[in-house]
Amino acid sequence: MKNFLNLKSGIIYGLELNKLFSYLNKKNIALLAINCIDNLTINSVLESARISKTIVIIQFSYSGSSFFIGNSNDKNSFDSSVKGAILAAYYIHEASIYYNVPVILHTDHCTKDNLNWIDSLLNYNKDFFNSYGKPLFSSHMIDLSIYNLKYNIDICSYYLNEFNKFGIFLEIELGCTGGEEDGIDNSKLSKDKLYTKPENVIYAFKKLSKISNNFLIAASFGNTHGVYKPGNVLLCPKILLRSQNLLNKYNNSNILNFVFHGGSGTSFKIIKECIKYGVVKINLDTDIQWNYWNGVLDYYKKNKLYLKSQLGNPKGIYKPNKKFYDPRIWLKNSKKFIINYLLNVFNILGCNNLI
Numbered sequence: 001m002k003n004f005l006n007l008k009s010g011i012i013y014g015l016e017l018n019k020l021f022s023y024l025n026k027k028n029i030a031l032l033a034i035n036c037i038d039n040l041t042i043n044s045v046l047e048s049a050r051i052s053k054t055i056v057i058i059q060f061s062y063s064g065s066s067f068f069i070g071n072s073n074d075k076n077s078f079d080s081s082v083k084g085a086i087l088a089a090y091y092i093h094e095a096s097i098y099y100n101v102p103v104i105l106h107t108d109h110c111t112k113d114n115l116n117w118i119d120s121l122l123n124y125n126k127d128f129f130n131s132y133g134k135p136l137f138s139s140h141m142i143d144l145s146i147y148n149l150k151y152n153i154d155i156c157s158y159y160l161n162e163f164n165k166f167g168i169f170l171e172i173e174l175g176c177t178g179g180e181e182d183g184i185d186n187s188k189l190s191k192d193k194l195y196t197k198p199e200n201v202i203y204a205f206k207k208l209s210k211i212s213n214n215f216l217i218a219a220s221f222g223n224t225h226g227v228y229k230p231g232n233v234l235l236c237p238k239i240l241l242r243s244q245n246l247l248n249k250y251n252n253s254n255i256l257n258f259v260f261h262g263g264s265g266t267s268f269k270i271i272k273e274c275i276k277y278g279v280v281k282i283n284l285d286t287d288i289q290w291n292y293w294n295g296v297l298d299y300y301k302k303n304k305l306y307l308k309s310q311l312g313n314p315k316g317i318y319k320p321n322k323k324f325y326d327p328r329i330w331l332k333n334s335k336k337f338i339i340n341y342l343l344n345v346f347n348i349l350g351c352n353n354l355i
């Protein structure tokens, strides 16, 4: 299975990405898609992928992109979301080659209000394609799941047609992911919105596949962003299986590629079941946030007495503590925590040793 597609390090897109997803679907393998916000998260993901010999999906949200360039306000983030996403993309293009890892570079949920973000990124994709013969991003997500199905798919069809000119994939959402993430608050949605109808999946598939097969479907089956008390989230992965079976009745040569949003906190047993039904991409955000923080917390607990002031620790009142509060030292612990977490997940999901 090693290096089955002869994938090179760097960004994967177009036909190569299409073949990769088909292969993963047939072999019951899903890739992890990790929301990154800064160099530390990107480097941690790349390093863990290099160690595990796997392919990773690095994704940036609208507000994560804005944060990347230094904007920590939620307001007026359009310019910073565009610029941040582009700078992160350039960084990942180079860093993925440096780390020797094939990467799928993706943007996460884009709601109707932020479609001008994707419009701007599409312009950059065009320029990049004209200069280098490849797109800047591998794929973009458009999330119009709160609107009616026809409207959702009409707009997504327009974007798929545009993306297709540059080998860019589209991810759509059908039914809504519950909970709250990055300013998209679905925590008060009625429960029935959290479960997609298989007929709607087939409707979307039929419309989109007329344009291109380069798309993934985030079909909701009760999934929720964030981590909650056990029992609060009722998952029904069989929706994915029913959708595959329904598609089979219409066209048995095709297969649906699904995305699992809100993967953090879900048992591996359920994740594996979802993979069996065609999930090829699993999004992780909250668990990465926890490990980022937990690394700092762990460091603080172990070195508390050396972190109270610049001078003075148990070894003497004027002993310098520079070696303890240098951010490189304590951020290294966050990186270690994220990497250890990812290595474990790659291992459990069996997506290591792909390259």
Ligand SMILES: [Zn+2]
Pocket (backbone or CB within 6 Å): 109, 177, 181, 225, 261, 262, 283
């Ligand atoms: Zn999501």
